[in-house]
Amino acid sequence: xxxxxxGAVQELIDELGRLPGIGPKGAQRIAFYILDQDKADVEAxxxxxxxxxxRVHFCEVCGNITESTKCAIxxxxxxxxxxxxxxxxxxxxxxxxxxxxxxxxxxxxxxxxNPIQGVGPEDLRIRELLQRLGDTNVTEVILAMDPNVEGxxxxxxxxxxxxxLGITISRLASGLPMGGDLEYADEATLARAFExxxxxxxxxx
Amino acid sequence: xxxxxxGAVQELIDELGRLPGIGPKGAQRIAFYILDQDKADVEAxxxxxxxxxxRVHFCEVCGNITESTKCAIxxxxxxxxxxxxxxxxxxxxxxxxxxxxxxxxxxxxxxxxNPIQGVGPEDLRIRELLQRLGDTNVTEVILAMDPNVEGxxxxxxxxxxxxxLGITISRLASGLPMGGDLEYADEATLARAFExxxxxxxxxx
Numbered sequence: 001x002x003x004x005x006x007g008a009v010q011e012l013i014d015e016l017g018r019l020p021g022i023g024p025k026g027a028q029r030i031a032f033y034i035l036d037q038d039k040a041d042v043e044a045x046x047x048x049x050x051x052x053x054x055r056v057h058f059c060e061v062c063g064n065i066t067e068s069t070k071c072a073i074x075x076x077x078x079x080x081x082x083x084x085x086x087x088x089x090x091x092x093x094x095x096x097x098x099x100x101x102x103x104x105x106x107x108x109x110x111x112x113x114n115p116i117q118g119v120g121p122e123d124l125r126i127r128e129l130l131q132r133l134g135d136t137n138v139t140e141v142i143l144a145m146d147p148n149v150e151g152x153x154x155x156x157x158x159x160x161x162x163x164x165l166g167i168t169i170s171r172l173a174s175g176l177p178m179g180g181d182l183e184y185a186d187e188a189t190l191a192r193a194f195e196x197x198x199x200x201x202x203x204x205x
Numbered sequence: 206x207x208x209x210x211x212g213a214v215q216e217l218i219d220e221l222g223r224l225p226g227i228g229p230k231g232a233q234r235i236a237f238y239i240l241d242q243d244k245a246d247v248e249a250x251x252x253x254x255x256x257x258x259x260r261v262h263f264c265e266v267c268g269n270i271t272e273s274t275k276c277a278i279x280x281x282x283x284x285x286x287x288x289x290x291x292x293x294x295x296x297x298x299x300x301x302x303x304x305x306x307x308x309x310x311x312x313x314x315x316x317x318x319n320p321i322q323g324v325g326p327e328d329l330r331i332r333e334l335l336q337r338l339g340d341t342n343v344t345e346v347i348l349a350m351d352p353n354v355e356g357x358x359x360x361x362x363x364x365x366x367x368x369x370l371g372i373t374i375s376r377l378a379s380g381l382p383m384g385g386d387l388e389y390a391d392e393a394t395l396a397r398a399f400e401x402x403x404x405x406x407x408x409x410x
Contacts (some may be wrong), residue, residue: 006262007260008259008260011253018250020235021234030225035261046218048216049254050247050251050331055212079240094233
C-alpha cells in the first residue's frame with residue numbers, strides 16, 4: 001500500500017525493509033516504533049549506524065573486524081601462534097569463541113569460492129594466508145568453512161594450496177547436530193555422519 | 206557474548222536489539238550486513254531515521270501521522286465528512302484503508318485506556334473528538350478499537366461520552382476471522398461469534 005503513508009514514513013519503511021530478516025510488516029512496525037520514540041534515542045541509533053561504518057575496519061593480520069589495526073584476538077598474547085583456524089566471515093569467529101574450546105588464532109577469508117556469484121579464490125584473503133604461513137611458525141591450519149557446496153570448494157582449494165607447505169591441515173567434522181533427531185536429518189548430513197563414524201571397539205579375533 | 210565485538214559493532218547490535226521484532230541474532234545479522242554495505246547506503250538509512258522524526262507529526266484534525274498540517278485523508282474532498290471512524294493508532298487506518306470499504310474520515314486516539322500502564326481517558330485525543338463532533342455534521346461514529354480488554358474499555362467509555370450527543374454509534378463486529386478454523390478459535394472469539402450471530406431465516410409458524 002505505497003502512497004498511504006506520507007513521504008518520510010514510507011521512505012523509512014523502504015529503507016528498513018532492505019535489511020536482512022525484516023519484511024514489510026516488520027519494517028512498518030519498526031517505523032511506527034521510531035515515530036513513538038524520543039528524538040534523542042532515534043539519533044543515537046542513526047549515529048551508531050554511521051559510526052560503525054566510520055570506525056570499524058579489518059584487522060591487518062587476520063581480517064577480523066576491529067577498531068584498531070590489530071583485532072583483540074591477534075593482540076592477545078595468551079592465544080597460540082601455532083594454530084590458525086580459517087573461517088569465511090568474522091561472525092564465524094564469534095560462534096567458535098562461544099565454544100571456549102579453541103585457543104589459537106584465526107584467518108578470515110571474507111567469503112567462499114562461489115562461481116555463480118563471481119567470487120573466485122583471488123577475491124578471498126588467501127594470498128594473505130599464504131604469506132602469514134610463510135612468515136610464522138604455524139603447525140596446524142584448521143579449515144572451518146561452512147559445510148555447504150561453496151565451503152567445500154573453498155576447503156578443497158585451500159588443501160591444494162597448503163599441502164606443499166608441509167603443515168598439518170584439518171577440517172571441522174560434519175555429522176548429526178547435537179540434540180538433533182536422526183529421523184529428521186537430511187540425507188547429506190546422515191551420509192557424512194556414516195563416513196565420519198568413529199570406531200568404538202574392534203574385536204581382536 | 207558482549208565484549209567479543211569491538212565497541213562500535215556491539216553498540217550497533219545493542220541499538221538494533223531494542224527495535225521491536227529484532228532479537229539478538231537478528232541484530233547481529235543486521236550489524237554485519239551494515240558492515241558490508243556502502244557507506245552511502247548506511248548514511249541513507251541513518252538519514253531516513255532522523256528525517257522521519259523531524260518531518261512527521263500529527264494531523265491537526267484527526268491525529269493521523271502526516272508531514273503537512275492536515276493528513277491526506279482529512280484533505281481529501283472525496284471522503285465523507287458525515288462518518289468518523291475512531292481508531293487507536295495511525296497504523297489501524299492503514300489496515301482499514303486496505304479493505305477499500307470505508308469512505309469516511311478518521312480520528313486517532315493515540316492509544317487505549319490502560320490503567321496498568323497509567324493511560325487514562327485524559328491521555329487520549331477524546332477531548333479533540335468531542336470538539337470535532339460539536340463543530341461538524343457527523344451522523345455516525347464507528348468505534349474501531351482493538352477487540353481486547355483495553356479496546357473494549359475505551360469503546361465503553363466513548364459510548365458513555367457520545368450517547369448524549371444523539372449521534373449513531375457503531376462498533377466493528379467481533380467473531381470468527383475469515384479463512385480461520387472454528388476448531389482453533391479461542392473461547393472468547395467463539396463466544397462473540399455466537400453473541401453476534403445473524404438470523405438467516407425465521408420460520409413463520
